[in-house]
Amino acid sequence: xxxxxxxxxxxxxxxxxxxxxxxxxxxxxxxxxxxxxxxxxxxxxxxxxxxxxxxxxxxxxxxxxxxxxxxxxxxxxxxxxxxxxxxxxxxxxxxxxxxxxxxxxxxxxxxxxxxxxxxxxxxxxxxxxxxxxxxxxxxxxxxxxxxxxxxxxxxxxxxxxxxxxxxxxxxxxxxxxxxxxxxxxxxxxxxxxxxxxxxxxxxxxxxxxxxxxxxxxxxxxxxxxxxxxxxxxxxxxxxxxxxxxxxxxxxxxxxxxxxxxxxxxxxxxxxxxxxxxxxxxxxxxxxxxxxxxxxxxxxxxxxxxxxxxxxxxxxxxxxxxxxxxxxxxxxxxxxxxxxxxxxxxxxxxxxxxxxxxxxxxxxxxxxxxxxxxxxxxxxxxxxxxxxxxxxxxxxxxxxxxxxxxxxxxxxxxxxxxxxxxxxxxxxxxxxxxxxxxxxxxxxxxxxxxxxxxxx
Amino acid sequence: xxxxxxxxxxxxxxxxxxxxxxxxxxxxxxxxxxxxxxxxxxxxxxxxxxxxxxxxxxxxxxxxxxxxxxxxxxxxxxxxxxxxxxxxxxxxxxxxxxxxxxxxxxxxxxxxxxxxxxxxxxxxxxxxxxxxxxxxxxxxxxxxxxxxxxxxxxxxxxxxxxxxxxxxxxxxxxxxxxxxxxxxxxxxxxxxxxxxxxxxxxxxxxxxxxxxxxxxxxxxxxxxxxxxxxxxxxxxxxxxxxxxxxxxxxxxxxxxxxxxxxxxxxxxxxxxxxxxxxxxxxxxxxxxxxxxxxxxxxxxxxxxxxxxxxxxxxxxxxxxxxxxxxxxxxxxxxxxxxxxxxxxxxxxxxxxxxxxxxxxxxxxxxxxxxxxxxxxxxxxxxxxxxxxxxxxxxxxxxxxxxxxxxxxxxxxxxxxxxxxxxxxxxxxxxxxxxxxxxxxxxxxxxxxxxxxxxx
Numbered sequence: 001x002x003x004x005x006x007x008x009x010x011x012x013x014x015x016x017x018x019x020x021x022x023x024x025x026x027x028x029x030x031x032x033x034x035x036x037x038x039x040x041x042x043x044x045x046x047x048x049x050x051x052x053x054x055x056x057x058x059x060x061x062x063x064x065x066x067x068x069x070x071x072x073x074x075x076x077x078x079x080x081x082x083x084x085x086x087x088x089x090x091x092x093x094x095x096x097x098x099x100x101x102x103x104x105x106x107x108x109x110x111x112x113x114x115x116x117x118x119x120x121x122x123x124x125x126x127x128x129x130x131x132x133x134x135x136x137x138x139x140x141x142x143x144x145x146x147x148x149x150x151x152x153x154x155x156x157x158x159x160x161x162x163x164x165x166x167x168x169x170x171x172x173x174x175x176x177x178x179x180x181x182x183x184x185x186x187x188x189x190x191x192x193x194x195x196x197x198x199x200x201x202x203x204x205x206x207x208x209x210x211x212x213x214x215x216x217x218x219x220x221x222x223x224x225x226x227x228x229x230x231x232x233x234x235x236x237x238x239x240x241x242x243x244x245x246x247x248x249x250x251x252x253x254x255x256x257x258x259x260x261x262x263x264x265x266x267x268x269x270x271x272x273x274x275x276x277x278x279x280x281x282x283x284x285x286x287x288x289x290x291x292x293x294x295x296x297x298x299x300x301x302x303x304x305x306x307x308x309x310x311x312x313x314x315x316x317x318x319x320x321x322x323x324x325x326x327x328x329x330x331x332x333x334x335x336x337x338x339x340x341x342x343x344x345x346x347x348x349x350x351x352x353x354x355x356x357x358x359x360x361x362x363x364x365x366x367x368x369x370x371x372x373x374x375x376x377x378x379x380x381x382x383x384x385x386x387x388x389x390x391x392x393x394x395x396x397x398x399x400x401x402x403x404x405x406x407x408x409x410x411x412x413x414x415x416x417x418x419x420x421x422x423x424x425x426x427x428x429x430x431x432x433x434x435x436x437x438x439x440x441x442x443x444x445x446x447x448x449x450x451x452x453x454x455x
Numbered sequence: 456x457x458x459x460x461x462x463x464x465x466x467x468x469x470x471x472x473x474x475x476x477x478x479x480x481x482x483x484x485x486x487x488x489x490x491x492x493x494x495x496x497x498x499x500x501x502x503x504x505x506x507x508x509x510x511x512x513x514x515x516x517x518x519x520x521x522x523x524x525x526x527x528x529x530x531x532x533x534x535x536x537x538x539x540x541x542x543x544x545x546x547x548x549x550x551x552x553x554x555x556x557x558x559x560x561x562x563x564x565x566x567x568x569x570x571x572x573x574x575x576x577x578x579x580x581x582x583x584x585x586x587x588x589x590x591x592x593x594x595x596x597x598x599x600x601x602x603x604x605x606x607x608x609x610x611x612x613x614x615x616x617x618x619x620x621x622x623x624x625x626x627x628x629x630x631x632x633x634x635x636x637x638x639x640x641x642x643x644x645x646x647x648x649x650x651x652x653x654x655x656x657x658x659x660x661x662x663x664x665x666x667x668x669x670x671x672x673x674x675x676x677x678x679x680x681x682x683x684x685x686x687x688x689x690x691x692x693x694x695x696x697x698x699x700x701x702x703x704x705x706x707x708x709x710x711x712x713x714x715x716x717x718x719x720x721x722x723x724x725x726x727x728x729x730x731x732x733x734x735x736x737x738x739x740x741x742x743x744x745x746x747x748x749x750x751x752x753x754x755x756x757x758x759x760x761x762x763x764x765x766x767x768x769x770x771x772x773x774x775x776x777x778x779x780x781x782x783x784x785x786x787x788x789x790x791x792x793x794x795x796x797x798x799x800x801x802x803x804x805x806x807x808x809x810x811x812x813x814x815x816x817x818x819x820x821x822x823x824x825x826x827x828x829x830x831x832x833x834x835x836x837x838x839x840x841x842x843x844x845x846x847x848x849x850x851x852x853x854x855x856x857x858x859x860x861x862x863x864x865x866x867x868x869x870x871x872x873x874x875x876x877x878x879x880x881x882x883x884x885x886x887x888x889x890x891x892x893x894x895x896x897x898x899x900x901x902x903x904x905x906x907x908x909x910x
Contacts, residue, residue, distance in 0.1 A: 048718040191749060197670065199767045208730030212879075213780045214650065214850035216754040217747040218725070218734040222757035231686035234679060236804075270673070275663030279673045292672040300678035301770050306757035307778060310814050312654045314780050314852075317758050325668045325769050349691075358767050395669035397769075426666075431475060 004382070004444060004454070006136040014132075018439070019111065021048075022124045025086075026104040027067045028114040028430045030120075032066065032087035032154040041086050042067035045123070045148055047130050053127045054134065056145060056442045062165050064157025066150035070169050073130070074140030078371070081145045081172035081409055083400075084123035085152035088115035090345045096426035110429045117421035119178045123148060125416055126176070128443035137443075141450035144432060145172055147403065152178075155359050156399035163272055163406050174372030174449060175404050176442075180414030182423060182434060184269045186385045188441070190414045193393030195296070196328030196363035198337040201356040202226060203321045210306070213314040222320040224306035229350045230322060233298055233341070243344045245337070250330040252294050256392055259368055260289050264389050268455050286376045293392050297327040305385065323358075327395060334360025364400035365393050370410035373428045375448035380414060382454045383441035388414070459790035459837070459899060459909070461591040466894050469587075471844035473894070474566065474887060477502075478578045480541075481559040482566040485575075487542035487609040494616055496541050497522035498834050499602055500578070509589065510601060516651035517620050519884035521605035526710025528585070529595030531905050533826070536600045536864055538855075538908065539578035540607035543570035546878045551881035565884045572876035572885050573908045574633045578603060580890055581631070592898075600627055602858065604781035607633075610814050618861050627864050629827030629904060630634035631897075632855060635869030635877060637889060638844060639724050643835045643896070645869045646881075647828050648848030649855045650751070651783030651818035653792040657681060658776045658809040659687035665761070670771040677775040684805045685777060688796070689752055693735045695753045698799045700792070705785040706747050711847050714823055715744050719844055748847050768856035782850060787816025819855035820848050822901040835869060837909045843869070870897065 030041040047072050050058040061196025067089075091101035091114045099105040104113035115121070127406070133140065147170055149159060165172065181190050200389065204222035210220055236242050252260060267284060271277070277384070279288055300323065306317030326337050338357050345353050368390050381387035389408050404411050416438035422428045448454055466473070485496040490675050497514050502514040508602050512526025521542075527655070538848065546556035548570045554560040559568035602625055604614060618625065625730060638644050659677035666674055690696050728730070734743055757781065761772030793812050800808050823845050824830065835843035849868070859866050871893035871894060877883045903909055 005802045078776070143484045197769070199698040199769070206731070207809050210852070210876060211729060213692075213752070213754045213756055214782055214852070215729070215751055216744060216752040216780070216782065217850060218738065219731060220733075220735055221755060223758055224685075224693075225683050226683045227755065227758075230682045232680075237681045238679075274666060274670075274674050276675060277660070280675055295672060297668070297671040299668045299676060299771060300682065300760065301668055301772070302761035302763045302770060303678055303682075303775070304759050304763035305755065308776075312778060312780075313756060314652070314654070316754060317756070320758070321763075323767060325671075325767075327669055327671065395672060396667070397669070 005130055007443050008440055010132050010136045011436060015436055017079035018128050019435065020393035022116070022121060023104040025120045025124060026115055027102055029102050030087045030115065031090050032151040033090055038066045038087065038150050039103060041149055042069060043070055045086050048127060049146065049159060055144070057146065060159050060166060062161045065162070068150060068162050069146065069148040070166060070306065071146045072143065072169070074142055074144050076140065078174070078450055079143040079145060079168055079172040080446070080449055081147060081175040083175055083403060084117050084126070084127055084178050085145050085149040086123060087150050087153050088120065089153050093426060097403040097428055102398070106432065110431050111119050111435070112427055112429045114428055117179070117209065117417045117428050118423040121430050121435060122179055122415040122438065125438045126192065126255065126442050129446070130437045131262065133443045133446055135195050137447070140446065141452060145170060152399060153168055156402065158352060159399050160402045163403055167407055168405065171407055173408040174373070174375070175411045176445070177413035178398070178415070179399060179412050179417055181419060183389060185264070186267050187264065187386065188371065188380045188388040188414065189386050189391055190380060191391040191394045192368045192373050192412055193365035193396050194359045194363065195393060195395055196332065196334065196401065196428035197397035198321070198328060198334035198339065198360045199321050199358040200360060201321055202358060203319070203354040204352055205319055207316070207318050210318050211316040213316045216316050222266065222361065223317050224348070225352060226305065226320040226322055229311070229345060229353045230300065231346070232348055242258055242340055243347065243384040244340045248332045249296060250337060254369070255369065256294070259390060259392060260293065261288050261294055265289050265390070270364040270423060292395060294329055296329050296332055297325070299325045327397065328363045329371050330363050330365050333362045361397050361399055362405065364405050364411065366410045368392055368403070370412070371439045372410045372412040372449065376412040376414050378448045378454055382444045383437055456591060459833040460848035462898050463895055465587050465591045466533055466891060470891055474890065475582050475600060477571070480575045480579060481570055481754050482557055485542045485570065486545050487606040490547055490664050493521045493605050495525060495603060498645055500524055500541050503582060504601065507586060515621060517616045519805045520617070523617050523715060524601065524603040525621060525816040526601045527598065527624070529597055529599050531595065533629040534598040534600060534907055535901070535904055536604050536625055538858060539581070539628055539633050540574050540577060540604040541575065542608050543575065543606050553882055558579055561887065563889065564888065565886050566890070567882055567884045569883055572634070572872045572883050573878040576885050576890060577634055577870040577893065584894045584901070587894065588637060590902055592902070594902065596907055597901060600625060600753065607854060610641045611857065614854050615857045618858055619900060622624065622862055625858065626862055629825065629830070630859050630864040630866045631827070631900070632784060632866050633853070633870070634770055634872055636872035636874060638719070639721050639874040641721065642719065643839045643843040643869065644842065644846055645796055645828065645831045645867050646823070646846040646849045647837060647867055648820035648822050650785065650852045651789065651816045651856065652780070652849060652852035653783060653789035655686065655783040655793065656778050656811040658774070659809060660774055662771070662773050665773050666741050666771040668771045670833050671771050676771055678772050680805070680807060681775040681777055684800060684808045685755065685801055686797070693753065696793055698802065699795045703787045703793070704751060710822070710824065711749070713777055714845060714847060715748065715797065715867045716741060718744050718846070720744050727883040733896065736803055739837045747850060748878040749784055751784050751787055752780070756780045756897035776798070783818045783854065785818050785820050788817045816852050817860065819860050819866065819867045823847060825867070827865045827867040827904065830900055831867040831869050833890060833899035833903045833909055834896045837899045838892055848888050
């Protein structure tokens, strides 16, 4: 580890400067869902990437999408792709922020602001790690490619086209995905994939307008139709019962099962945090972890029909709808889900239940013993002085498959977040110590991924 | 019928005066749900009942309830109870009224205003009929008792206590209920009962707050719990499957079946009005009418959970709820429904689904060949020159059982409404001709109910 003593000292000396640099980026709102600050932020990032980062970079667009920044630096046998996004979630609800979302604020060792965790912090920390590597260790022993997207938080609508057009500039032997988090027990974690997502809406129409509920004897009720249709999709024991759906689920490999066996998972902490007495199906241990990491979901995110105000109204609703979110594992894809669900409903006489597809991403799952994952484990072990927890994937979703599955690049993700970073929520935060540690770990990762020994 | 020529002439002469008298009553808002105008209206009604009506009446209250007006006049072998209510529904949504709800307005032969149909119009028409009877035919050949309630539109919370305290002043051989309507084909109708109602809310809690939907693998979702619970309550073929529920449904008698066989029911008109292709279960004819008049309902009036706005939000909801309205036929009661449902849910492991009882009324169904019903049929035949349609009951609900079942008084209802009277809705209306005809029919009814021949 002696090789990184200078690196660590360099980073600690510049800690204040690095945090200030991140604060500048946080002060610039970049809300892709609302079209706020996209070109402005792209300019800041491009400038930082080229000038201090020493990365030959440019901002490209496809089909009227936002600027996507790609760049390249260093030379070596291996090529690493770094994926980050520079856009952030909308800051609403504003009145729940203790300090304004776009005024980065330090409190008790934490930095608060929209995007500090998701994902401007990691983007900046990794640029700073490259800089520190060059300053203390020397020339990069690998080729680094960067991909900074500007619309991840609103669905990455142009990313697939971008990869199709510019894939050659993204090819690599490994990819570091946007983020990673310390778990509730403070352990660093690494994840090697993401679940996919298929978000869709079910809609049912009954009469042409709400009717008096005394007519419920004879006039069909779309709320009941929706309930009956939903009840065919998932059983009371939480098993997804859409025809053919579970057949598409790839079972964990022997290696993945072994990983799951030893995966730390703070069950009591999760029960406490969510205020529940038991998990779904009363599961625990291996079976709970297997369900969480290797099984898909079918979630009612929202359902509404008829009168939902205070008191009572004797109404027979004219419309009913539900928003459904499927989290996907291999080999489920959004298209497959929509097709299976349509056939499933039709087969049961629910032709009247309309299926309206929304946002979709396929899943992306990579071996936990890839060159990327192994280098990440070594880097975290060295930087944190403890073995990281390796997750087969994060249960969340993102456009990983559009990049890594398309180009065949094994993934690992680790970063500066914590278990209460509040991504997408008010008071998003990172610990300043975790930010510094991510720079320290990322410098080591570059070294390890290039095949150099860390100790 | 010659005996009623003078009566009819008298009513036609006073038509303008009678309508103006009704307008005065409409101009006085009486919104029991909002505590508006109750004592003011009670004073107007009491004054009208005593002074011009010649009815010995008084306003009584029980347990802090609104004034309930009871009165008595006439002598004879039979006693008739007239039930009306003087309160009205709130007029919202105000901007959908073509003329203000409390400014009674005549347009194209119709009178518009809140309460013209439900129920101030019938209340006033019947007082005017009694007056016309005395003026043209002579002394009343029966004893008439009146009961004018002031909180029917907000649940009749004090009526049961009133009947318990003052039941002796309400005893009668027959009761005329508040209302009746011409059907869509313009035929006068009579109904001999009401369905009851049990309105309740189902509530389920999951985690202590909304969670990220990626946790749906392991954190229970109250929206799914609610859907599964609901799906056990009614089958896809619209059969109520709550244990023991349908066992409590009294089957139609031979007489009722015969009535149903010949009951006119404009199926094509109903399909058109509601913009639907088929009725529930694809029913038609006798089976459709039987379901409508003799079967209970279990209706989702409202359901809500999670995110219901535009676009998508990947949320795992913390709470879910549904408002359920049961329309009851004998021998179902609100208490029985709540008890059966609780046991049904518990038996299936849905102890987490809370059942919160709301407004309830037992059903009330009376023979269609009672003395009351027969006199109503004769009166309508005479006044309208056509045989009325006799419904076993109205599919709506009201506090009929609290009065008539408690005291054992057979019911009939007929009145001045039409198929588009828009009770409880904007632009409530009656045809002025129907109003006059109700006075004409009601005068005849008094005669027939007292055992006098009409022809």
